[in-house]
Amino acid sequence: MTHSHHSAEHAHGGLGHDEHDDAGNVATERLQLRTVGIDVGTTTSHLIFSELPLERQGIRLSSAYTVTERRVVSRSEVTLTPYSSPRRIDTDALAAFIDRAYAQAGWTRDMVDTGAVIATGEAARKENAAAIVALFSEQSGRFVCATAGHHLEALLAAHGSGAVALSRSKETPLVLNVDIGGGTTKLAVCRSGKVIETAALDVGARVVSWDTDGNVRAVTPAGERVLRWAGARIAVGEIANRAALAITAEHVADLALAVAEGQALADEFWLTEPLRTRGRFKTLVISGGVGEYVNGNETREFGDLGKLLGAAIARRVAGHTVLRAVESIRATCIGASQYAIQVSGDTLFLTRPEMLPLRDLAAVAIHPDRADAKSIAQAVRSGIERLDRDDGKFAVAVRWDHGPAYAALRELCAGIRDGVRDVIAADRPLVVVLDADVAGIVGQVLQDEMKVRSPLVCVDQIQLSDLDFIDLGAVLPEKGVVPVVVKSLVFSER
Known part of the structure; x- marks a missing residue:
């Protein structure tokens, strides 16, 4: 790692490396990382600066570090995302905002070990995302840059709000996270500590927006549909009628919470496939900008339906258990942890060494409950969709409980092949990461x-989860090992 801050350098005590006790046993190895989470969305942007102590037991080069604490050091203000034209983000203004946030935190860029840049909504559009990522090109090895489509955004929101952590409780094993932003509403079904399904609706607080004089500036196509449905009239350029705005907000609230109430929604309001999980959800977490009003953190108006919508949502959720979001408008990651390991030949299968290095591969995590090719293929396809990774930049990360028997591994391999046919057809590298000691057989x-x-690499004895990323370095010729860096997005509660 370029700038790893070992605990020996800090006032946290203990040696930085391979500390032994009197009996010669290996004690804990500790690292401390400084990390930054940068969220650039359609409407707002912000940064969070944190310190993450990590530790691992033992000195095996392949053993993983775990984050032991999350210390948020500084939070920037939440700023309106700057635009130079209606759909192009003003990266100069964004860079100036980021510089101010660093100065306010008392950090310089070279103090940062790792970071995560999450671009969502308009910011995730190709030309915007490329320009935002370019702002961090000097730190590219240390930063995870994720452009989030609807599914990944819903997944991130559910982790950031704490809904995923809350679903680990026996009292609330099924939680629906409803993340209501400016343009869209993201839904994530969380069960027993996992996000099992995500979707998005084409409604949010900015379906109607107006200027400081009350003149209507814009009505989105989704806003037009809501107005027709509500029987209300709001026209661009005219003074917004409060009664019409109120009735529009009531209808947007009905749409945003229809799924929570177990009601079907017209196809025209879905941006993705509808959720398959049916029935009323008893337990909700409301996050996103509108969540700030529902959770009592915000009272100001921003020239959109946010305040009215927050009040309408609060009235409607009275019959549900609403758990408070840990982070509402900041329902995003606080940074990234990372650790480096070395993978040797006996845990590696590689067909074309020249395919390496590969960087920022998102982990498509699967944990098959049975050795069955059909269900494994479906799990892989669902994982790729959940992370919006149709660009092939992913690693299939397998937790394998079914032993080294050939028949079971053959089912696994058939499932992986059928789940990634597009990658194979495009001759893109296929990367498989396994927790069990079976990389050689799986590769073969x-x-x-x-x-x-297509180029193929299988690595074992590494366990990855959703929202982990992996870098595979070039083979080190003198040792025959491949350096691997595992980066994980970190949330207040993850």
């Missing part, structure tokens, strides 16, 4: 029996 079966001809 994929190549020889499943006829995978």
Whole structure:
């Protein structure tokens, strides 16, 4: 790692490396990382600066570090995302805002070990995302840059709000996270500590917006549909009628909470496939900008339906258990942890060494409950969709409980092949990361029996989860090992 702050450098006591006790046993190894989480959305942007102590037991080069604490050091103000034209983000103004946030935190860029830049909504559009990522090109190895489509944004919101952590409780094993922003509403079904399904609706606080004089500036296409449905009239350029705005907010609230109430919604309001989980959700977390009003953190108006919508949502959720979001408008990550390991030949299968290095591969995490090719393929496809990773920049990360028996591994390989047919057809690298000691067999079966001809790498004894990213370095010739860096998005509660 370029700038790892070992605990020996800080007032946290203990040696930085491989500390031994009197009996010669290996004690804990500690690291401390300074990390920054940067969220650039359609409407607002903000930064969070944190310190993350990490530790690992033992000195095996392949053992993982875990985050032991999350200390938020500084939070920037939440700013309106700057635009130079209606759909192009003003990266100069954004860079100036980021510089001010660093100065306010008392940090310089070279103090930062790791970071995560999350671009959502308009910011995730190709030309905007490329310009935002370019702001961090000097730190590219240390920063995870994720452009989030609807599914990944819903997943991030559910982790950031604490809904995923809350669903680990026996009292509330099923939680619906409703993240209501300016342009969209993101839904995530959380069960027993996992996000099992995500979707998005085309409604939010800015379906109607107006200037400081009350003149209507914009009505989105979704806003037009809501107005028709509500029988209300609001026209651009005219003074907004408060009664019409109020009735519009009531209808947007009905739409945003229809799923929570177990009601079906017209196809025209879905931005994704509708949620498959049916029925009324007893437990909700409301996050996003509108969540700030529902949770009592905000009372100001921003020239949109936010305040009216917050009040309408609060009235409607009276019959549900509403758990407070840990972070509402900041329902995003607070940064990234990372640790480096070395993977040796006996835990590695590699067909074309020249395919390395590969960076920022998102972990498509699967944990098959049975060795069945069809369900494994479906899990892989769902994982790729959940992370919006149709660009092929992912690693299939397998937690495998079904042993080294050939018949079971053959089912696994068939499932992986069928789940990633697009990657294979495009001759993109196929990366498989396994927690069990089976990389050699899996690689062999994929190549020889499943006829995978695209570049292939299988690595084992590494366990990855959703929202982890992995870098695979070039093979170090003198040692025959591959350096691996695992980066994980970190949330207040993750």
